[in-house]
Every structure is written in C-alpha cells, then in structure tokens.
Amino acid sequence: MAEPYLRMENIRKSFPGVQALKGITFDANQGEILALIGANGAGKSTLMNVLGGNVIPDEGKIVIGGCEVKINSPLDAAKNGVAFVHQEMAMLPTMSIVDTMFISTFPTNTSVIDYKTANERCGAVLKRLGCNFDPGTKIRNISPGSQQMVEIGRALLSDPKIIIFDEPTSSLTSREKEHLFEIINSLKQDGAVIIYISHMLDEVFQLCDRAMVLRNGETVGGGMIKDLTYDDIVKLMIGSKQIDSYFEYKQRPVGDPVLTVKKMCRKGVLDNISFTLCKGEVVGLWGLLGSGRTEVARALAGLDSIDSGEIQVCTNGHLHPVKQSEMKNSVGMVTENRREEGLLLPMSVKHNMSLANLWKLTRGFLPFIQSKLEQEQTQKYVDRLEIKVANHNQRVETLSGGNQQKVIIGRWLQKNPLIYIMDEPTRGLDVGAKADIRKIIAELAESGAAILVISSEIDEMMSVSDRYLVMNRGRIVAELSRDATKEKLMAAAAGAQ
Ligand SMILES: Nc1ncnc2c1ncn2[C@@H]1O[C@H](COP(=O)(O)OP(=O)(O)OP(=O)(O)O)[C@@H](O)[C@H]1O
Ligand SMILES: [Mg+2]
Known part of the structure; x- marks a missing residue:
C-alpha cells in the first residue's frame, strides 16, 4: 500500500492546567475523508490547529508527502498545502467577499494589489461553491450560510492538498450542506486528504470513509466507517462514563x-x-x-x-x-x-x-x-x-x-x-x-x-x-x-x- 500522505506523530501540547494532546499519532491518505470525532474538549481543534500552524506543539513530528515538515505558522501550513476551514468564522462584516478571501494572500502586480485577478479567482471559487455573489459584496449583506461558503472558498483558493473542516455545517441550510458534501467528494476524487470534524454523526456516516476518535487528548480507537456503528462511536467518545441520552417527553400542566x-x-x-x-x-x-x-x-x-x-x-x-x-x-x-x-x-x-x-x-x-x-x-x-x-x-x-x-x-x-x-x-x-x-x-x-x-x-x-x-x-x-x-x-x- 502507498505511504500515507500525512502522518502526525506523537503530538503533545499542554496549556496551563490541561494537557490537551497526550501524544497523538495518526495517518491520513489521499482520496480519503477522515472523520475526527470526540466529546467537547477532547482536543480535536487543538490537533488540527497544530497541523494548521495556529498552535505550536510541545513535541511531535509532521510528515507530509514523505518529508518531515515544520509548521510554525498558518503561512507554513499553506506552503505545505494545508488549508483550514475554521469552527468559528472570524470575519469583518464591513469587508467585501474578495477582501475576506484574499486577506493574507492578495495577488500583487509590482506591489500593487491586482484586483482584476483577485476578483476573477474569487468569482471562480464562488461559482464552484454554487454562490452567485459579486466578489465586491459586503460580508454583512450575505447570510451566515453564505459567509461559511466564503470561509470555505478562502480555503480552496490555494488548491490545497490537505483540507481540514472543523464543524463546517452548523450554519448551513440543508441544500447548502448537500452542496458542500458534493464539493468535499469532488476534492476527494481529486486526491486531497480531507479531515472532517463534526458532532453530527449522521453526517460522518454519510460522508466519511474512516473515523478516528479522541478522548481527553488521546486516540482511543476508530476504523473504517462501514465497520462502525453509531453506538461504537459514542462508546469510544465517552469511555466508561455513562450517559443517559434517553430523553422522555412528559406532558406538564401549562399555567397562565x-x-x-x-x-x-x-x-x-x-x-x-x-x-x-x-x-x-x-x-x-x-x-x-x-x-x-x-x-x-x-x-x-x-x-x-x-x-x-x-x-x-x-x-x-x-x-x-x-x-x-x-x-x-x-x-x-x-x-x-x-x-x-x-x-x-x-x-x-x-x-x-x-x-x-x-x-x-x-x-x-x-x-x-x-x-x-x-x-x-x-x-x-x-x-x-x-x-x-x-x-x-x-x-x-x-x-x-x-x-x-x-x-x-x-x-x-x-x-x-x-x-x-x-x-x-x-x-x-x-x-x-x-x-x-x-x-x-x-x-x-x-x-x-x-x-x-x-x-x-x-x-x-x-x-x-x-x-x-x-x-x-x-x-x-x-x-x-x-x-x-x-x-x-x-x-x-x-x-x-
Ligand atoms: N489557548 C488555549 N489555552 C488554554 N487552554 C486551551 C487553549 N486551547 C485549547 N485549550 C484547552 O484544550 C482542550 C481541548 O480543546 P479543543 O478546542 O481542542 O477541544 P475540541 O475537541 O475541539 O472540543 P469542541 O468539540 O468543544 O470544539 C480544552 O480543555 C481547552 O480548554
Ligand atoms: Mg473544537
């Protein structure tokens, strides 16, 4: 079997009062959608922030395409073909779509921003995402779902080889979500490595090929999605802790x-x-x-x-x-x-x-x-x-x-x-x-x-x-x-x- 395209090895990270990652090792392959699953605070975003250059690990090694790489900033991550669609969008409502997308990577033409090229590229990405906005539209004038599409567009601009989606669907309509899944599948066909974080397990079963489950900063299991059940995943997530997810509605007397x-x-x-x-x-x-x-x-x-x-x-x-x-x-x-x-x-x-x-x-x-x-x-x-x-x-x-x-x-x-x-x-x-x-x-x-x-x-x-x-x-x-x-x-x- 071919070498995995991405390998993160023994990744450790502590913050004051918490060891967020306790030595995590995993591989991810091209043309594969890997689900990263775990309870709130398990360490999913932190692990991906290490790959995306937003968090510097205390220890660990990252290998991409067979070479060890150092990722000390989001720019390093981008240079290594890593793009990140973040859990929380940080956008300025008064900025235009094109400015938001290119904020750190504007094409320049002898040190002047080349808006013609930027608008063209922005327009092309928007079209691919099925959005019909003018690149000059202000962020405040588009819906949260469309803002999320802009965030995704920003990630796709650089033609990344590894794309991280951290809960991308929470502000999307069901149609936008279906469309996003089509895009993710086409990225997969093109041979990208896709890492998908979600608490919506039905999405994971619909979209992903393999799952890795984290608990308290450690990898606790996973496998091919076709071999896993919903219960398997929930058990891995919560460990021996008992959750009583059963909720029974009871009619109550209604007052004034x-x-x-x-x-x-x-x-x-x-x-x-x-x-x-x-x-x-x-x-x-x-x-x-x-x-x-x-x-x-x-x-x-x-x-x-x-x-x-x-x-x-x-x-x-x-x-x-x-x-x-x-x-x-x-x-x-x-x-x-x-x-x-x-x-x-x-x-x-x-x-x-x-x-x-x-x-x-x-x-x-x-x-x-x-x-x-x-x-x-x-x-x-x-x-x-x-x-x-x-x-x-x-x-x-x-x-x-x-x-x-x-x-x-x-x-x-x-x-x-x-x-x-x-x-x-x-x-x-x-x-x-x-x-x-x-x-x-x-x-x-x-x-x-x-x-x-x-x-x-x-x-x-x-x-x-x-x-x-x-x-x-x-x-x-x-x-x-x-x-x-x-x-x-x-x-x-x-x-x-
Ligand atoms: N900058 C930071 N400073 C201190 N603690 C942090 C920092 N970033 C993350 N942590 C802690 O690391 C742990 C893991 O957080 P992380 O955001 O990776 O969880 P998560 O798996 O993404 O959870 P969720 O599903 O809720 O998004 C948490 O206890 C969190 O408080
Ligand atoms: Mg998170």
Missing part, C-alpha cells in the same frame, strides 16, 4: 400566559407576529434558515427594535405591556452566535457566567461582587453542565467551542429568568451534552419557566416542545400541536397552505 406578542412588525423582517407563551410551556419555533426565527428571538430579547406591535410580560400575576429595552429583565437569551452576542472572550469563565446575574451577586451593592457567592455559583453550573475548564479564571476564548456554548447556558441558568429564548442552544455540543440540554429544558419548564426553542435540528426541537409555531418569510404561518408530524412542519415551513 407569561408573554404575549401582538402584531409585532419590523419592516422587511417580521410581519404581524402574534403568539402567547405560558408558564411551564416549551414552544418550538420552526422555520427554514432565513424565515425570521432568529429575528423574533432578537426582537424579544430587545436586541433589535420593532416598528410596531406590543409585547406583554407577566408581573405580579398580570400581563403588562413592556418596552423592548425592559425585556432583558425577564428574558434569558441563549444565542446561536456566541462570538458576537454571547461571550466576552478575553474575560474569565467566572465573569462570563456572572454577567446576567450581577444584581444578585452584588446583593444590590454594585459594583461589589460577593466573590465567594460568585465562586459557588460558577462551580454549581460548571458541575451541572460538565464544563471542561482548568479553573474559573480561565479566559473563555481558550475553551473548546462546545464548552464556550455551555458557559452561555450556565449564565442564564444562574439568572433563572421567567422566559428563556434558546436559539440553537446545542450548536457545537457533543451528543452527551445535547441530551443533557434537552433534560435541562424539561426541568426548567417543570419549575415554571416559559421557553421558546429554536433549532435547525428538527428532531431536537420536536422532542422537547409542547407545541410548534412555524415561520415562513417573516410570518407565523402555522401553529401546530405536539402530535403534528415532521412532514407537516416541513410543509408549513416551505410555505404550503
């Missing part, structure tokens, strides 16, 4: 309304939105990407203004109209966009968790936080959500993607608001943590919270909800009971009458 929205409008985005949320109720807001679900959430959390309509919230047993600016007093919003709206990345885990709860933690004497109380509260939710942290003062930006998401959830659990809005609450979480969040949602409802859940994973949304609201083009087009079928929800979301 705690939130009513009447004819809420925002020009071009929300059209006459009216609905009610009751105490102890979980309502799933379903719709295709771009249908306006996130916009409803943002308006209710007071993040976007509305042009007309009324929002009423229950205080002292009665519904009262509230201004949007006051919504933050009663609403906890777990956001889908943790980088922009959720977290203060350079700040500690502890402070990020306290952020929504300062009034309680200062016992009203702002700005003096009762640090013992803060410690206790942080520990409680670090334990409850099994957040993998070295200590409470660790900067949030150094947590793994899934653990950052858990910090946002922990923040709102600590505050314990009347109304929760959860927009993609399990994005980036591993299978065990996803199951746990479903249980938490049920517990919150049991204790009397009203919860609006948005999720692009329809099964997840359906499993926890008491009823569903379906959106299409900024309007609520159907209200369905829990026993509605998936097909019915899909049809309503697609605009069927």
Whole structure:
C-alpha cells in the first residue's frame, strides 16, 4: 500500500492546567475523508490547529508527502498545502467577499494589489461553491450560510492538498450542506486528504470513509466507517462514563400566559407576529434558515427594535405591556452566535457566567461582587453542565467551542429568568451534552419557566416542545400541536397552505 500522505506523530501540547494532546499519532491518505470525532474538549481543534500552524506543539513530528515538515505558522501550513476551514468564522462584516478571501494572500502586480485577478479567482471559487455573489459584496449583506461558503472558498483558493473542516455545517441550510458534501467528494476524487470534524454523526456516516476518535487528548480507537456503528462511536467518545441520552417527553400542566406578542412588525423582517407563551410551556419555533426565527428571538430579547406591535410580560400575576429595552429583565437569551452576542472572550469563565446575574451577586451593592457567592455559583453550573475548564479564571476564548456554548447556558441558568429564548442552544455540543440540554429544558419548564426553542435540528426541537409555531418569510404561518408530524412542519415551513 502507498505511504500515507500525512502522518502526525506523537503530538503533545499542554496549556496551563490541561494537557490537551497526550501524544497523538495518526495517518491520513489521499482520496480519503477522515472523520475526527470526540466529546467537547477532547482536543480535536487543538490537533488540527497544530497541523494548521495556529498552535505550536510541545513535541511531535509532521510528515507530509514523505518529508518531515515544520509548521510554525498558518503561512507554513499553506506552503505545505494545508488549508483550514475554521469552527468559528472570524470575519469583518464591513469587508467585501474578495477582501475576506484574499486577506493574507492578495495577488500583487509590482506591489500593487491586482484586483482584476483577485476578483476573477474569487468569482471562480464562488461559482464552484454554487454562490452567485459579486466578489465586491459586503460580508454583512450575505447570510451566515453564505459567509461559511466564503470561509470555505478562502480555503480552496490555494488548491490545497490537505483540507481540514472543523464543524463546517452548523450554519448551513440543508441544500447548502448537500452542496458542500458534493464539493468535499469532488476534492476527494481529486486526491486531497480531507479531515472532517463534526458532532453530527449522521453526517460522518454519510460522508466519511474512516473515523478516528479522541478522548481527553488521546486516540482511543476508530476504523473504517462501514465497520462502525453509531453506538461504537459514542462508546469510544465517552469511555466508561455513562450517559443517559434517553430523553422522555412528559406532558406538564401549562399555567397562565407569561408573554404575549401582538402584531409585532419590523419592516422587511417580521410581519404581524402574534403568539402567547405560558408558564411551564416549551414552544418550538420552526422555520427554514432565513424565515425570521432568529429575528423574533432578537426582537424579544430587545436586541433589535420593532416598528410596531406590543409585547406583554407577566408581573405580579398580570400581563403588562413592556418596552423592548425592559425585556432583558425577564428574558434569558441563549444565542446561536456566541462570538458576537454571547461571550466576552478575553474575560474569565467566572465573569462570563456572572454577567446576567450581577444584581444578585452584588446583593444590590454594585459594583461589589460577593466573590465567594460568585465562586459557588460558577462551580454549581460548571458541575451541572460538565464544563471542561482548568479553573474559573480561565479566559473563555481558550475553551473548546462546545464548552464556550455551555458557559452561555450556565449564565442564564444562574439568572433563572421567567422566559428563556434558546436559539440553537446545542450548536457545537457533543451528543452527551445535547441530551443533557434537552433534560435541562424539561426541568426548567417543570419549575415554571416559559421557553421558546429554536433549532435547525428538527428532531431536537420536536422532542422537547409542547407545541410548534412555524415561520415562513417573516410570518407565523402555522401553529401546530405536539402530535403534528415532521412532514407537516416541513410543509408549513416551505410555505404550503
Ligand atoms: N489557548 C488555549 N489555552 C488554554 N487552554 C486551551 C487553549 N486551547 C485549547 N485549550 C484547552 O484544550 C482542550 C481541548 O480543546 P479543543 O478546542 O481542542 O477541544 P475540541 O475537541 O475541539 O472540543 P469542541 O468539540 O468543544 O470544539 C480544552 O480543555 C481547552 O480548554
Ligand atoms: Mg473544537
């Protein structure tokens, strides 16, 4: 058999308080899609950051095409044919697509940027990705899915031999996802080495040839996908730890309304939105990407203004109209966009968790936080959500993607608001943590919270909800009971009458 094209050997990396990679060795072949799987914080992104030149390992060897290479920067990685599609996109909304794609590699013509060539190459890559944008379009004017396509386009520009995809599908529509899979398969046909990180095991079974599973910085197993089952992979991921991924929906008594929205409008985005949320109720807001679900959430959390309509919230047993600016007093919003709206990345885990709860933690004497109380509260939710942290003062930006998401959830659990809005609450979480969040949602409802859940994973949304609201083009087009079928929800979301 031919030599593997890529070999990473005995890769070790420690960060303060955690040994993220404990001597990992693996091979990857040309024309193969290798799935890299593991629980949140297992070390997947760190391992790939070593290959991509973003993290310098303490020890280890990288061999590409039979030669040992030193990768000390992303530029070194690019020179060795490695491209990286990152888990979290870092893009400036005001930049154009072409500037974003070429930010570090602009073609020059006697030291002047050659925009003609750049635009042509950018246009060609966009076309290959099935996007019809002008290269001059600003990032802020395209959807999150299209932004992800730009990130993928950036990786493909250099004609890489090894391409790393770190959870590339979380902001894609199902059509965009299918298209991405076609592209990945064509890269495979062309003989590229593809490394694919995902928590969506169905994607892994659909797309990948082989899997390697990491646990706590070590390789614990893997094999050809055709020889593995879903259960095999989950067992390898979590080891001897027992997860109870079984979630059983139980009907709860539903109380009085705690939130009513009447004819809420925002020009071009929300059209006459009216609905009610009751105490102890979980309502799933379903719709295709771009249908306006996130916009409803943002308006209710007071993040976007509305042009007309009324929002009423229950205080002292009665519904009262509230201004949007006051919504933050009663609403906890777990956001889908943790980088922009959720977290203060350079700040500690502890402070990020306290952020929504300062009034309680200062016992009203702002700005003096009762640090013992803060410690206790942080520990409680670090334990409850099994957040993998070295200590409470660790900067949030150094947590793994899934653990950052858990910090946002922990923040709102600590505050314990009347109304929760959860927009993609399990994005980036591993299978065990996803199951746990479903249980938490049920517990919150049991204790009397009203919860609006948005999720692009329809099964997840359906499993926890008491009823569903379906959106299409900024309007609520159907209200369905829990026993509605998936097909019915899909049809309503697609605009069927
Ligand atoms: N710059 C850093 N400083 C300190 N610790 C870090 C840093 N980068 C990663 N870590 C730690 O290394 C461990 C592995 O993180 P990594 O991001 O590789 O996990 P992951 O497998 O990609 O998880 P996820 O599925 O949640 O994205 C985590 O405990 C994380 O907190
Ligand atoms: Mg990661």
